[in-house]
Amino acid sequence: MQENPFAVVAKPGDRVADLSTPRPIIDEDRLAANIARVQAYMDQHGLNFRPHIKTHKIPALAAEQITAGAKGINCQKISEAEAFAAAGFEDILITFNILGPQKLERLGALNERISDLKVVADSTATVDGLSSYFASRKPLTVLVECDTGGGRCGVQTPEEARSLAEHINNTPGLAFGGLLNYPKPGSAAVVQAFLNEALLLLRADGIACPTVSNGGTPSLFEAHLVSAATEHRAGTYIYNDRSMVRAGHCSEADCAMHVLATVVSRPTADRAVIDAGSKALTSDLLGFADYGTVVGYPEAVITGLSEEHGVIDLSKCGDTRPKIGDKIRIIPNHTCVVSNLFDTMVFHRDGVVTRVENVAARGLVW
């Protein structure tokens, strides 16, 4: 991974306040507390926990999650799984329908390399594609993805789940590994009903279902309401962000990621412009009308982003307003997409840099 070849981003002992901007920074204590809090919740309710590494893409952080008690990791694409397999992780679930010759070949190599690789499928087309490659190789474990209301991928009914599970078990090179869903937040009862019915159908057919994997940070603290599930997956909780604060899952004081930015212009009394635009904060709104929370200036509104500029409306702020050259901290709407824009991530404790990690799985395509 090569960040800017012309500049060293930071080194341990540097003061965060002196860093060049824009720069996402991670508070070590908040990070550790977020990891511990969610693992404790999962432990309390007897759920296996499988953190999604898309949020941080950093093997050292996944290792901290495993040390805390997580069972394995969740990746969203083969390249992420490859980066984490290279770092020594053996229990990896890729929650995506994998299609196409290049991906199948790489998936096959990965399956040879690690002990416990799993993928998902929601159609016979995907299953048969997997079988075309794996029939003559080390078998691959495949979970059936169920659409319990999230409206993305997934079979639509428990009966379809049973039918696809049976198809997987009858298909050379594949083994049925369980059920998986990515739910709509606040729908625990619907999820439970769907998964439970699918489990009953599988049991009636004598099909073993080792894993039922429920997911998502938005529905994280409802995980205990889905007793059909054996594990939960979540990513964003490790850093937290503005959308998690809005969801009531954490407070601003639990947000481990801030994007540090500099005020570069104050064209008018009511307008500030910062050096963090959509190539630092991203355009993800997640239902918000603006692009982040400015720490210390609760009335400031980041009204617009161009690629390298953020425009802040200060008209609701009092007399104390940021000046040209001031550094501000922003809690982004969505941390996972910010991670994807930076090749290195700077960590700090009380404003002093503790370490700089490569974002090993950043920017990888499939």
Next chain:
Amino acid sequence: MQENPFAVVAKPGDRVADLSTPRPIIDEDRLAANIARVQAYMDQHGLNFRPHIKTHKIPALAAEQITAGAKGINCQKISEAEAFAAAGFEDILITFNILGPQKLERLGALNERISDLKVVADSTATVDGLSSYFASRKPLTVLVECDTGGGRCGVQTPEEARSLAEHINNTPGLAFGGLLNYPKPGSAAVVQAFLNEALLLLRADGIACPTVSNGGTPSLFEAHLVSAATEHRAGTYIYNDRSMVRAGHCSEADCAMHVLATVVSRPTADRAVIDAGSKALTSDLLGFADYGTVVGYPEAVITGLSEEHGVIDLSKCGDTRPKIGDKIRIIPNHTCVVSNLFDTMVFHRDGVVTRVENVAARGLVW
């Protein structure tokens, strides 16, 4: 630049239809036509042209723009300028207020390295910061950024422009290089009035103004209406995108960038899910309600993106709908931000790969 270390993206002679997805691809003939068309327009109107490289971030493409007749290049941050200076470019304008010790040091090194570096400023704070570094070094050329209605950075009045120009010329280590603005589209008359008034004030004070730089692809074909300007800057035109089609600047047939994606799920008759999400297409809406145009399926609507999934509503489509495994092409809302997500860019002619370029200035922070 390191893309996925586990996979070769493409090589000349490969068929685009065989590439793994998601993958942005650039049509060579459309690219060449876009470069030629805009340069011809600038030549016709006697305007210098300064392409903004933020759109492609690829030195080889900037070289094609220069060969076609462009005067120099426009970068948005020091790291972009460093990457292009390393590739041999000498006339570089960085359109940003540059503040902070690390950036000043790098800007100084860049100014020593190339013959014709220019930056902008819109405040005495920025100017004095530049002077603190450049007073004892090779002088730096500084243009005054004017806010002619774009609502981002810039001095607010022609009188402020004159005053800041005078301050630059009276400040050690700096030389006033001209005026610059990034206009609101459709505001040529306002822009002309502002710039003309500022020019008259400068002339009255005997301050030479070598360059008046107007900008933006959205206002590209109004450039000839601003007779006060000596040059125009634009980036997006080289690839074009859905927002440019909407603005009437081009047709879909002029869009050189497509994002190739695979249909990975068809959970219902009306829903398709593709492997291009916000980490391929970005969440940039630019006023649209959806995330791109699906070529060949004009009634398909990309209603939502998660990080690695795109959800397409097919309910308005006829009987011919994409199947699982089909590859589709998407014209993104905004090309510049897509470029920033991929370390390499694949070019093709008639569907056969011609070259693969490193996106040299991708993902660089300041």
